Amino acid sequence: MEKNRSAESLSPWRLSVAPMMDWTDRHCRYLHRLLSKHTLLYTEMVTTGALMHGSVQRHLRFNAEEHPVALQLGGSEPQDLAQAARLGEQWGYDEINLNCGCPSERVQRGAFGACLMAEPRTVADGVKAMRDAVSIPVTVKHRIGIDRVESYDFVRDFVGAVSEAGCEVFIVHARNAWLQGLSPKENREIPPLRYELAYRLKRDFPALTIAVNGGVTTDTQIAEHLSHVDGVMVGREAYHNPWLLTGWDAAFFGAVSPAVTREWVEDQMVRYMERAFLEDGCPWYAIARHMLGLRHGLRGARRWRQIWSDHRLKPLPPREVWAMAQAHVGLEAGEVQGA
Numbered sequence: 015m016e017k018n019r020s021a022e023s024l025s026p027w028r029l030s031v032a033p034m035m036d037w038t039d040r041h042c043r044y045l046h047r048l049l050s051k052h053t054l055l056y057t058e059m060v061t062t063g064a065l066m067h068g069s070v071q072r073h074l075r076f077n078a079e080e081h082p083v084a085l086q087l088g089g090s091e092p093q094d095l096a097q098a099a100r101l102g103e104q105w106g107y108d109e110i111n112l113n114c115g116c117p118s119e120r121v122q123r124g125a126f127g128a129c130l131m132a133e134p135r136t137v138a139d140g141v142k143a144m145r146d147a148v149s150i151p152v153t154v155k156h157r158i159g160i161d162r163v164e165s166y167d168f169v170r171d172f173v174g175a176v177s178e179a180g181c182e183v184f185i186v187h188a189r190n191a192w193l194q195g196l197s198p199k200e201n202r203e204i205p206p207l208r209y210e211l212a213y214r215l216k217r218d219f220p221a222l223t224i225a226v227n228g229g230v231t232t233d234t235q236i237a238e239h240l241s242h243v244d245g246v247m248v249g250r251e252a253y254h255n256p257w258l259l260t261g262w263d264a265a266f267f268g269a270v271s272p273a274v275t276r277e278w279v280e281d282q283m284v285r286y287m288e289r290a291f292l293e294d295g296c297p298w299y300a301i302a303r304h305m306l307g308l309r310h311g312l313r314g315a316r317r318w319r320q321i322w323s324d325h326r327l328k329p330l331p332p333r334e335v336w337a338m339a340q341a342h343v344g345l346e347a348g349e350v351q352g353a
Contacts, residue, residue, distance in 0.1 A: 026082060026109075026151075027183055027225045027245035029236065029266050030054035031252045031259075033086040033111070033155070038253075040076045041296075042304040044286055046252070047079050048279050049259035052267040055083045059113045061126075062089030062098045074105040084109035086155070088116065090126040090136055092143035099144040099152065110144055112137065114156035117191035117201045128191035131160050134172045138179035145180045153183035155227070155247075158211045159190040166211055173215055173222070183223040185247055186212040202228075202250075213242040233258070233265055240266070255310040276308055280336060287332040298332035299325075309343070317342040 031038065031046055033056035043055045060073045076083060085102040087110060089095050099110045113121075114130045114137060121127035130137050137154065144152045154176055158169045173184055189205040196204055207229045216224040225245030230236060239246045252259060257276070263269040283305055290296035302322045309315035321327065321339040 024267055025223060025244050026054055027153075027185070027223055027247075028240070029245065029262055030056060030084075030185075030225070030247045032227060032247045032249035033057060033059055033113070034249060034253060035059060037304070039304075040080065041286075041290070041301040042253070043080045043083060044077050045256060045279070045283060045304050045308075046259055047077075048282055049256055049274070050262045051271060052263050052269055053259060054109075055080055056111065057083070057085050057107075059086045059088045059116065060098075062087060062091065062094035065098045065101055066094060070101060070105075074101060074107075076105075076107075078106075081106075082108045084111050084153070086111040086113055088113045088121060088126050090130060090133075090140060092139045095140045096143040096147040099148045103148040103150050107150065109151045109153060110148060111153045111155055111185070112140060112144070114154055115187050115191060116198070117157075117160075117193055117196070118198045128157055128160055129193060131156055131168075131172055131191075134175035137172075138176050138181075141176055141181045142179040151183060152181060153185065154181050155185040155187065157187050157189060157191040158208060161190065161192055161194070164190065164208075166214060169211060170215065170218060173219060177219065177222055182221075183225070184215070185225045185227055185245070186215065187227045188212050189228050209239065209242075216243045233261060236262075236266065253304075254307045256305070256307055257310065277340075279308065280305070280340075284332050284336050297328065298335070299323075299328055302332070302335075312343075314342045 031053060035058050038056060038058050046055055064073050085107040087095060087098050089098065102110050113127055116127035118127065141152055141154065156172065188207050188209045188211060191201055192205060209226055212224060212226040223245065224243045225247055226239050226243050227247035227249065230246055230248045231251040236246045260274060263271040283301065287298040287301050290301060291298065306319045306322060309318050318339045321335060327335050
């Protein structure tokens with residue numbers, strides 16, 4: 015922890031929450047921003063095709079409170095990437111990130127994601143096109159290898175080629191991506207984590223910003239990684255146990271944050287639900303699903319989650335549902351009879 019440096023002087027990539035499909039939408043990011051002011055947030059991956067042929071507003075809309083927030087793109091055609099990056103900058107994003115790590119078959123059919131690691135020149139061309147199109151940072155998130163290729167030379171050459179196109183920030187998911195035989199979930203768990211390859215990249219490319227991603231669940235792990243690289247990206251632990259974020263501003267940015275309680279955060283989220291419904295008819299339960307881990311590990315958390323997830327309560331206003339959930343806070347789930 016660098017206590018003698020202000021949060022503003024530290025790398026923007028020092029700590030971030032990973033882009034996660036179906037999870038890190040604008041409602042999730044609003045919750046995370048209540049918990050940490052300095053952690054960098056990422057969108058779900060948005061494909062260039064979705065922006066070229068779909069609703070730009072639906073895919074790029076976000077809350078002003080989310081800053082700093084980065085847009086992750088999926089694609090491989092330089093012209094499309096450039097246009098998508100322009101849209102991202104116009105909508106106010108702070109960074110454009112290119113996905114070179116997703117191993118899903120659907121993404122492979124689109125010829126982007128992790129399979130792009132086998133085509134570093136294609137990635138370099140896309141990065142250059144985006145950098146020429148926007149003034150905000152263009153970054154790349156990638157794996158350490160694909161399939162059974164476990165040579166450090168592979169990822170070193172990839173980073174070297176893409177950095178020559180002007181990319182200065184690489185977020186390294188420290189597992190291989192197996193393009194055949196594993197599901198996306200298995201690809202997050204089965205290929206072994208090899209953090210030492212990310213550390214070696216930092217030693218070999220000291221001028222680049224290198225952040226590590228994969229399997230990070232505790233502040234102790236974050237601190238250890240930060241002794242080797244410039245940043246850490248946390249994925250599923252941040253989603254399932256979001257309260258973890260409340261300690262990050264002080265622990266890793268040296269920032270003094272106002273003390274927050276879970277009750278205050280829940281009240282803010284209920285206000286947000288009410289606002290979202292008035293503004294665009296968004297139902298409260300589409301937002302509430304992201305906060306189900308907020309009481310992770312506490313007494314009464316199970317019953318609290320059940321109430322927020324009860325489809326029979328969907329017609330009720332969110333503040334009434336919250337009151338019902340609060341009635342069980344502090345109780346063991348088994349102590350509530352017939353609820």
